[in-house]
Amino acid sequence: MARVRFLPFEVEIETLDGETVLHAAMRAGVHINASCGGAGVCNKCRVFVEEGRARGESLPEGGYKACTLVPETDLVVRVPVESHLDRRALLRAPKRRATAWLAAEARAREIPFEPSVKRHYLELPPPDLSDNLPDLRRLKRGLKEVLGQEPEVEWSLLSELPYRLRQENFRVTVTLYDHPERSAPVVQRVHPGKATESLAVAVDVGTTTLCAELVDLSSGEVLAETSDYNPQISYGEDVISRIEFARREGGLKTLAQKVRERVAGLIEELGQKTGRETEEIDLVVLSGNTVMTHLFLALEPRFLRETPYVPVAAFFPPVPARELGLPTAEGAVAEFSPCVASYVGGDIVSGVVATGFFEEDPLTLFIDIGTNGEIVVGNRDFLACAACSAGPAFEGGGIKHGMRATVGAIEAVHLDTETYEPMILTIGGRKPKGLCGSGIIALLSQLFLTGLIDRSGKFRRDLDHPRVREGRDGWEYVLVWAEDSATGEDIVFTEADIDNLIRAKGAMFAGYQTLLESVGLSVEAVERVILAGNFGSYLDLEQAITIGLLPDLPRDRFFFVGNSSLLGARLMALSRQMREKAAEVARMMTHFELSAHPGYMDYYMSALFLPHTNIELFPSVKEKLED
């Protein structure tokens, strides 16, 4: 890590490990023209190194490509005038700097540490004529001495029992499971001799992404994590299209099988990464939205989307993990985070558990922005939730050049306020293919702040600028010229795209207002905003407030929490109290159907402006615009 000072702005930033000067500039709020997203091909991102040593590609006319330049010592870098033309870039707040990460990880170390699976090593007395109890009774007697209670043993264990007991002369390791609906613990497995400690896997089953962690249940440590796309994507990008696909002959089975196989693959991968056997895994806790959970379990999802929106179940009984094809220890169990309603699922419940705000005083607004934005408001006294059908715009859906956040996606955008030239960064530093969520929000906010669009999202018609033009689909801004794009086409952002985004953010904002009103509160009363979900982590807070996606509250009230669904799943794996709390949260959470609320439509209509019809709700944006 090194410090980089940008001239002529006299702005300094500490670089991250391996970070390029271009990336550091974006974070520092320094505009450098960059059209190829950091792929090293547009040659527009020239900078000069005035002090210090750095590696990177030099340009024939002198200087280096900022997108290739990595500091080896502290640097002083000059941005030449053709690479920036905008002193007001300095006004940009450093991205994310104002926003804290909620210390949710710390919760994992504070919670009562008592997993619902536990391995007990027993040295049972071998039978003789004076003590020839049956094998099962001998086992139960031994366990009773440890537990003070006799466990339940299901018949399927009996066929192996005599061999397992005798293999190491009646020394066995017994895995016990605390079944949430039974009073006695259940024996999962009897293993000859002394076995290793239990592992667990926590999984966030997202509509787009699957994330999994391998957890050591004796130490609580996360040994490895991995993720991949949800392979159901091939059958439909969003939950609605998957529900549709499930109606086809064999469709539901296919969807279930695909996601199970992929999660199985992730579990194998976690084993390989750590050198641990999947045989050591006694518990898998999965957390997903209601549709994902239904599809994972191959439960009919169609009634979720037909009025009156009835899930098959919201609390799911434990499932033998191997019946789901998950590579685990014999007898291992898969648990699912409980859901609240058709569109407020186990991922949200899990997130609430992970963040712990349901046990604290501050009135908290918990937001998960995705295809279906979910909102929870509450504190230790109450919890209320709602789903906003925001649509997939923030994930690139319904946006002409929208795409998922993969390599080549433009994830950061800055526009020069004078030249309207863009500075873009792509994921992986490849030539740009399209815009992912954070790029979309950045671009929308930049178009608005530079005045290229007005408050209703329409382009200035009077401007004679090659990047602002009337295209085949109406007015648009050309973000990347064909020559710099990976597709060989111009990457544009249209008025129709903007319209979709405004509807999406309007639905979210109207959602906050309606839900808060339903519990007799207003947006200003919110003492803390928690931004959950993968998407939340990449969100630029200022930009999100600028476009009216997030309420204009003091920035120190906002917290990112990352994948709280995954974290919640881990907590439930580590502690049966957490599992019980998840059930409590799911039970106590009042679900509001926004569309049924009489005020919702008015709130929604008023939110279809940038940032909002009522600009007084966004004082900081008003101030910026007045600058």
Added chain:
Amino acid sequence: MARVRFLPFEVEIETLDGETVLHAAMRAGVHINASCGGAGVCNKCRVFVEEGRARGESLPEGGYKACTLVPETDLVVRVPVESHLDRRALLRAPKRRATAWLAAEARAREIPFEPSVKRHYLELPPPDLSDNLPDLRRLKRGLKEVLGQEPEVEWSLLSELPYRLRQENFRVTVTLYDHPERSAPVVQRVHPGKATESLAVAVDVGTTTLCAELVDLSSGEVLAETSDYNPQISYGEDVISRIEFARREGGLKTLAQKVRERVAGLIEELGQKTGRETEEIDLVVLSGNTVMTHLFLALEPRFLRETPYVPVAAFFPPVPARELGLPTAEGAVAEFSPCVASYVGGDIVSGVVATGFFEEDPLTLFIDIGTNGEIVVGNRDFLACAACSAGPAFEGGGIKHGMRATVGAIEAVHLDTETYEPMILTIGGRKPKGLCGSGIIALLSQLFLTGLIDRSGKFRRDLDHPRVREGRDGWEYVLVWAEDSATGEDIVFTEADIDNLIRAKGAMFAGYQTLLESVGLSVEAVERVILAGNFGSYLDLEQAITIGLLPDLPRDRFFFVGNSSLLGARLMALSRQMREKAAEVARMMTHFELSAHPGYMDYYMSALFLPHTNIELFPSVKEKLED
């Protein structure tokens, strides 16, 4: 039914429906020579009808074959001198008359009637926007109103649940199971609309015979019963040879599969007999000895016969009936009667439950004579049990012409005290093939009472009679000449056979004595003897006492109980209290290992005489011999 008076003896008897004069004579104690067992081919059973009308085959020399003669009115029948030569036939007590049937069936009507499965018809409110609970929650809510408690629902029910609920607009019949180890009832099945009442099947899984009853769980009525041989017989006649077979590659699986398939066939048959669907069967209760139960469940049986004789389990968890291949309702459960030890099994526990003596005052000796004779002694205060390795002699095993009780088996024998000519009856009135258990005991007792053998079981060497001879296998009695037998060979009864029988009955008697002594009592203290098991039902009490197989107690203390294992299984199906009582009985029953008792060998050696070395133990037999 008609009365038949036999001349010249002036003995009268009421005939049974369709009974022949020969059979009635056997019951009445009237000797008529009969060599072909009633097959109508030996022509020795001539009688004359002096009064009344009867159907039957006449003989060319006049008179009728008694074995074909069925009364149409009351009759007076004369037995000519060549057909009998023995006035002492009259001394025979009418078979079974002295012995009562225990009114165990009545218990089935008196027990608290509360099966562990129950179907509940629910009319759930269909969901609407104001009440859009998940399907599972709606179901649980509805059941809680009925039960006062939420049931457990396993995940396997969820996939069908939405369809089942909606098929009849949320009117469903829910089958609940009271799992013995869980506090909440478990939902077995959700059926659309109003379903019929539950049926159950009770099964006695005998080493030789399988018996099954179909029971209506709403009325307690037995709708049908059926039985067949245990097809495992092909792999070994007795439990030991089956345990041996199970050690072969795939042997255990084969044994399990064979018996399960046959029980499945019996259940199908019960359905066909009654016109009921096997889909209506929610519960199967099976009762068998410890080895049979292990083999049914495919549990390793080898440790049952290796010291220290350890079963895999004595209390068996419930098993999904369909996993055992039993045709039943979805979700139906199979329960197994609990066992006490390797050789005192669920059939005995079930029998104790069926007879109810464990809740009564009289000191009772419960005897199940079979390959392994089991003995229980006790009353409401205590229960003690033991197994006697009597061997299969009483079932025809190890007896030269022994056979199972099928068509052609000689089941009743009487010998003329002067001519030593036999009167035999076969099952089905066919030409004789061999001797089954009751025939064997009858013949032994007759040989003893006629003086053809002495108290040590040796034939009189001094007698010049064609039927008593030295054959290839030593001394023997020819019961059927080759010309009259179905096999074309003489049917004989050898000294070696007799020796086996004496050892077998000696083992039983020494068992009673040892077990009683172990609890500080003697045989005379026994206030009631219950003879259980299929075999018990065919036993002639006088004959069994004569040979010393049963103690010489007043005859009114003896009771037959028939298949008490089957009856016990039925009671457990009808009442969860009975299931609980079976568990109590199995738990409280003290098991004694006879061979470990220091006195056992002496008792056994003393019992190797007819009826016993100490004739004072058999006063009534002593009296007969003195006659």
